[in-house]
Amino acid sequence: MIPPTVSRSAARAVRPPGALVIEIEGVTKLYKMGTEIIHALRGVSLNIRRNEYLAIMGPSGSGKSTMMNMLGCLDTPTAGRYEFSGKNVAHMIDDELAEIRNREIGFVFQTFNLLPRSDALHNVELPLIYAGMSPHDRRERALLALNNVGLGDRIHHRPNELSGGQRQRVAIARALVNNPSIILADEPTGNLDSRTGEEIMALFEQLYEQGNTIIVVTHEEDIARHARRVVRLRDGLIESDGPID
Numbered sequence: 001m002i003p004p005t006v007s008r009s010a011a012r013a014v015r016p017p018g019a020l021v022i023e024i025e026g027v028t029k030l031y032k033m034g035t036e037i038i039h040a041l042r043g044v045s046l047n048i049r050r051n052e053y054l055a056i057m058g059p060s061g062s063g064k065s066t067m068m069n070m071l072g073c074l075d076t077p078t079a080g081r082y083e084f085s086g087k088n089v090a091h092m093i094d095d096e097l098a099e100i101r102n103r104e105i106g107f108v109f110q111t112f113n114l115l116p117r118s119d120a121l122h123n124v125e126l127p128l129i130y131a132g133m134s135p136h137d138r139r140e141r142a143l144l145a146l147n148n149v150g151l152g153d154r155i156h157h158r159p160n161e162l163s164g165g166q167r168q169r170v171a172i173a174r175a176l177v178n179n180p181s182i183i184l185a186d187e188p189t190g191n192l193d194s195r196t197g198e199e200i201m202a203l204f205e206q207l208y209e210q211g212n213t214i215i216v217v218t219h220e221e222d223i224a225r226h227a228r229r230v231v232r233l234r235d236g237l238i239e240s241d242g243p244i245d
Contacts, residue, residue: 013209014228014243018050021181021213022071027080027090029066029236040066042236043080048215050181053208055224056217058233067233068217072105072184073097085181102130106175106183110190112167114159114174120146121155124174131178145173149203165196172203182213189223201226
């Protein structure tokens with residue numbers, strides 16, 4: 001089982017960063033709402049390396065959600081350069097973006113986004129089905145991912161038979177099953193009580209120590225403090241970018 005808390009010394013251990021995985025340079029994003037032009041991002045530049053544990057923060061309207069969509073290849077920039085693992089994704093078509101999302105990015109959402117009528121095992125298998133993996137191999141991979149998040153005894157439980165924390169663990173197992181380049185978590189504790197939220201953050205801590213690259217988008221300071229680096233956005237610009245004190 002994953003320990004519910006992490007010691008202060010372990011929480012501040014920093015893994016050496018690896019190769020560049022995300023490179024964003026001069027990225028802008030404009031939205032047109034009627035006659036109004038919304039400048040969601042205003043020339044943002046950001047590099048993220050493998051083995052980093054990064055939090056992205058900002059008030060409402062800061063560009064935080066737009067940045068998350070950009071990092072997750074759910075949207076493309078209006079202008080600027082965005083490279084993911086050396087591939088220029090700024091002008092990719094939808095099918096190419098979907099391929100990047102399925103193979104390179106593990107998503108964890110506040111609302112879990114699990115199929116309600118499917119058990120934990122099938123929910124975790126989904127990315128592997130889309131990837132065309134054989135039934136035997138995807139079952140083995142999904143079982144391993146569920147065991148790694150402490151749910152080896154819940155594989156045939158449906159979401160309504162699991163607690164909120166267990167559902168989020170299923171979502172994290174699903175995010176991990178394809179061995180992605182990054183784990184992108186959007187308010188991963190937002191629907192959980194404080195104790196369960198700490199357990200989920202302890203799990204992220206363990207995943208980071210195992211060499212995973214983690215990006216958490218949050219408005220909560222105590223959640224951001226689990227990361228090793230915090231990027232703060234305001235009015236579509238990076239206000240600050242640096243290590244946790």
